[in-house]
Amino acid sequence: MPRAVKFDKYGGIEVLHVVEVDRPVPGPEQVLVRIKAAGINPGEIAIREGAFAKQWPATFPSGQGSDLAGIVEEVGNAVRNVTVGEEVIGFSSNRSSQAELVIVEADHLVHRPAHVSWEQGGALFVAGTTAYAAVQAVSVKAGDTVVVSGAAGGVGSIAVQLARNAGAKVIGLAGTANHAWLTGHGVVPVAYGDGVAERIRAASGGRVDAFIDTFGGGYVELALELGVSPDRIDTIIDFAAAAKYGVKTAGNSAAANARVLGELAGLIDTGHLEIPIARVYPLNAVRDAYQDLARRHTHGKIVLVP
Helix, strand or coil: CCEEEEECCCCCHHHCEEEECCCCCCCCCEEEEEEEEEECCHHHHHHHHCCCCCCCCCCCCECCCCEEEEEEEEECCCCCCCCCCCEEEEECCCCCCCECEEEEEHHHEEECCCCCCHHHHHCCHHHHHHHHHHHHHCCCCCCCEEEEECCCCCCHHHHHHHHHHCCCEEEEECCHHHHHHHHHCCCEEECCCCCHHHHHHHHHCCCCCEEEECCCCCHHHHHHHCCCCHHHEEECCCHHHHHHHCCECCCHHHHCCHHHHHHHHHHHHCCCCCCCEEEEEEHHHHHHHHHHHHCCCCCCEEEEEC
């Protein structure tokens, strides 16, 4: 029997279990995918802990995860865009990607390009489309100076590259251990912590046009202090500050579709985007993977492999 990550009540990592489940059967417009890699994301921690229980309640036992990459094992009789045996990248809207076999809507899948690894493809959807939406939200254009907080994290590491691809000067806030990676990707690294405003002003020459906050904890206020207009500030995490100051909160849902996923995969395939993979865990070590993620100091993405 195939295995899947499940939890039967809200709580910490201790509620997560890998259990045997019945083999899923796809409907007419669905596809059964054998998973090769499935990324994990901070939002899944919040869902599992019950932070969104009122907005998006779980049906127990609940599965977990959106990101996925794998091989098509079976297709519904109305599916025309993918075939059995095809290698695909996609996403699940049913909190179910952390498993060996997953039912996916056919229109949530794109072909896996040759130069996209399983781990990169399996980690791409949530972080990639969130970064894409954030860069679009602050209207990044050539000649802009853009600051990204959490610049070496899952979303931040993609956002800095997309902003650079748009022709912007990008300042990335990150720990010193990640400065070499940022520099190697054309980003000006700046250490976070006390005195960060002065360091940003020095690095930017005194002008910051846009600010993308992927970390929270006061960066919206910092962006305003630096003189950035609220309509060119986007936070994917500090919703209280966004409500208080009228800044944007564009994230995953604004670009959560297969078209954007395919565009991002194409950028990886042509060498214009890298998805750093921090660590890979076996499915049975799902608790360890989320404990690692919760520390909030990983460079890039953490991935589960069945």
